[in-house]
Amino acid sequence: MSYLETTAQFYSEVAQTPDVGLCCVQSTPLRLPDLVVPEAMQAMNYGCGTTVHPAELAGEPKVLYVGVGGGLEALQFAYFSRRPGGVIAVDPVAEMREAAQRNLAIAAEANSWFAEDFVTLLAGDAFALPVPDASVDVVAQNCLFNIFEPEDLSRALAETFRVLKPGGRLIMSDPIATRPIPAHLQQDERLRAMCLSGALTYEQYVQRIVRAGFGQVEIRARRPYRLLDRQTYQLDEPLLLESLDSVAFKVPIAPDGPCIFTGKTAIYSGSESCFDDGAGHVLAKGVPAAVCDKTAAKLGAIASEEIWVTPSTWHYDGGGCC
Known part of the structure; x- marks a missing residue:
């Protein structure tokens, strides 16, 4: 079984039986006027940070969300677009899409401003997004791309670049590692699915974004995420993982190199x-x-x-x- 198959199986399981502590999210969900997040949706908040930054969402953007989870951030993005089809959410796991659809139906009852058709759920994956070239303003993913092996990460980043309009934004939240993760952890497919062993270092992560063609990268937040201890993970010394929230812009790379704001x-x-x-x-x-x-x-x-x-x-x- 490949790591992608292991990941699909893992998220099928947590879609059917939510694991509240899966990604150890410590941040409080975004508080907005008249936004009610159903408990079932919050229980499936499988992310390491947030991709919903209000300053990025003026003008009712067309949003593509990759890896829908329980639908929390799709609902938050819909708060800003507020129109049928304003948010497209893509997930390869049928059970996850079904769970998100149920949660969005509950959200429609709890939020007078929200209708279920504000979010379109589609089958698909990060390597073949089911939308045309240059068709969306924002692509977002939370704690998904870190699962990929490095070359697959590059494929996913290239695909997001394809579907974004010129000037569009890739908004991401992923774990990063404060030093390279040892091979025995990288090869553990279940730990990779749990967002614990696939993280790149900050330098490697940003380099992949720039190689995909993004000319400007802005760091929104960088904070501790998990500590991998010696005994449990067979390490010489503890290894700190951090959560990195970033926004990458589809703008040309300047002749003297990309602009990275930290x-x-x-x-x-x-x-x-x-x-x-x-x-x-x-x-x-x-x-x-x-x-x-x-x-x-x-x-x-x-x-x-x-x-x-x-x-x-x-x-x-x-x-x-x-």
Whole structure:
């Protein structure tokens, strides 16, 4: 049995018998006016963070959600689109689609603004999304892509790039590893299905996104997710997994490389009222300005005594240099 077959079997089981602690989600579901999340849907909240960032969802976007789970985030996305077919949710596991459909029916009774046809459930997988090229504004996935082996991850990222409109956004939440995961854990198919052994390091993860063609990546949150202990997982030392929420934009990669925002700022402290690097970045004296990692490195190099570059905060919500 392949790891994908093991994963399908595993999620068929947890669709029929919800496992509340499966992904160890610690964050409170997004609170929005008049949004009621059914208990059955919350019990199937199989994710490691969130992909629903209101600032990304202006203008009633067309959303494609990959791996529907219990339907929680599909419902949250529908809150912003509010029209028939505004959200398409794709899942290869029939039992999961059936459970999500039941949960969405309950949600329609509990939320006066919501109708079941706001979410279209389709059979399909991340490697062959059942929508045309350049047809959606947002693709989202929560704690799914980390299950894939690296080359399959690249296939899934390429497929999301295909279906996004120019300027569209890939919103993801996945575990990442603070160091490479040992081979004996990577080869454990059930641990991979449980989101515990397929995670890449941060550097590897972002590199795959850029290789798929995304020219800008923004880190929305990075926080502890799980600790793999020595005894249970046969490790020399404990291994921390983190949850990474990110947004990748389908924009061209600049000649000098992609823009990766990790929450860095640049602060000018020289004698003039402002600093202009001649490349579109103007820093007012004493005022922090959000910059991508690439720009931060360049500014630090050209005026190291006059410009302070602060470390990554691993949180960024727009308004930067690019």
